Amino acid sequence: MAETTHTLRELHRIHIQLSDVGSRLERGPRQIRAEETKIANLEETLKKAKEEVKQTKLMVSRKELQLSERESKILENRGKLNACSSNREYQALFEQIAAHQQANEVLSDEILEGFERTKDAEVAVRDCDQQLTLAKAELAQVKSRVDEQKQMLESELARLTNLLSEAEAQLPAEIRVDYLRVSKGRGEDTLAAVEGGICQGCYQTITAQSYSELLQHRPVSCKSCGRLLYLPEDRRVGQA
Ligand SMILES: [Zn+2]
Numbered sequence: 313m314a315e316t317t318h319t320l321r322e323l324h325r326i327h328i329q330l331s332d333v334g335s336r337l338e339r340g341p342r343q344i345r346a347e348e349t350k351i352a353n354l355e356e357t358l359k360k361a362k363e364e365v366k367q368t369k370l371m372v373s374r375k376e377l378q379l380s381e382r383e384s385k386i387l388e389n390r391g392k393l394n395a396c397s398s399n400r401e402y403q404a405l406f407e408q409i410a411a412h413q414q415a416n417e418v419l420s421d422e423i424l425e426g427f428e429r430t431k432d433a434e435v436a437v438r439d440c441d442q443q444l445t446l447a448k449a450e451l452a453q454v455k456s457r458v459d460e461q462k463q464m465l466e467s468e469l470a471r472l473t474n475l476l477s478e479a480e481a482q483l484p485a486e487i488r489v490d491y492l493r494v495s496k497g498r499g500e501d502t503l504a505a506v507e508g509g510i511c512q513g514c515y516q517t518i519t520a521q522s523y524s525e526l527l528q529h530r531p532v533s534c535k536s537c538g539r540l541l542y543l544p545e546d547r548r549v550g551q552a
Contacts, residue, residue, distance in 0.1 A: 317529045319482045320542035323491070324503040326476045331500045333472060337465050340458035347451040354447055358440040364433040372426035379419045382412045487531045487540075494533070494540055504539040513539040 389409045396402040483491055495502040504513030506526060511518055514537035522532045522541070532541045 314529050315482070316484060316487060316531070317526075317542050319479055320503060320540060321505075321544065322479050323476070323483075324500065324505070324542065326472055326479060327495075327500040327502060330469070330472050330476065333465050333469050334499075337462065337469070340462055343454050344451070344458060347447065347454050351444065351447045351451060354440060354444045358437065358444060361433055361436040361440055365430060365437060368426055368430045368433055372423055372430065375419055375423050375426065379416055379423065382416050382419070386412050386416075490531055490533070491540060494538060498539075501537075501539060504534060504537070504541055505544040506541050507544060511537060511539065511541060513537050 386409055389405050389412075393402060393405055393409075396405060480488065480491070491502070501513060504511050506512065506518060506523070509517055509523055511534040513534060516534065516536040518526075518532075518534060518541065522535070525532045526541060526543055533539065534541055
């Protein structure tokens with residue numbers, strides 16, 4: 313029955329490798345999705361930055377138009393000053409000119425500010441564009457790497473699956489029934505080694521009786537987690 317213990321160890325080793333290959337296979341598409349999300353976010357940011365450039369430029373040209381309209385008004389009023397027939401009329405025109413000039417000073421500041429904002433937004437567009445180019449190149453790299461690994465991992469998966477069936481076939485019939493029942497959907501959690509009298513699956517201490525059955529290479533399940541137990545390797549006398 314020592315072969316049974318050996319087979320259980322072997323089965324656990326294969327199950328652990330299968331889990332590892334499985335999780336590496338799942339990791340690939342996750343990495344691709346992460347890159348794709350990054351690109352989608354950058355594209356959204358780029359769209360907003362371009363819209364900001366467009367809107368700021370529109371705002372600036374509206375204000376520039378307003379400014380030049382007021383400039384013409386000021387010139388026009390200046391021309392009228394000499395033709396004034398009364399002091400009151402002169403005063404009214406003079407105040408109008410002053411008010412327009414003051415309004416245009418505010419407008420000039422706003423236009424300058426608009427130029428600054430446009431410049432900043434244009435820098436943001438360029439930055440974002442560069443990041444996007446890099447992210448797209450990164451995605452292409454990740455995709456080809458994942459593709460390459462996928463082929464390798466899938467053939468490893470096939471190899472391990474065969475190995476598992478072979479090892480399962482070596483189990484004595486009475487254990488195989490238990491094993492197949494426990495192994496449904498549990499993968500590497502089907503089995504657990506016992507170290508220092510402790511189940512390495514759930515870290516509960518096993519009973520003395522279970523331990524002595526294990527030493528006799530009999531089938532033993534952990535009473536807490538249900539995993540099939542095995543001793544990790546043949547202990548020489550005097551070894552813990
Ligand atoms: Zn356990």
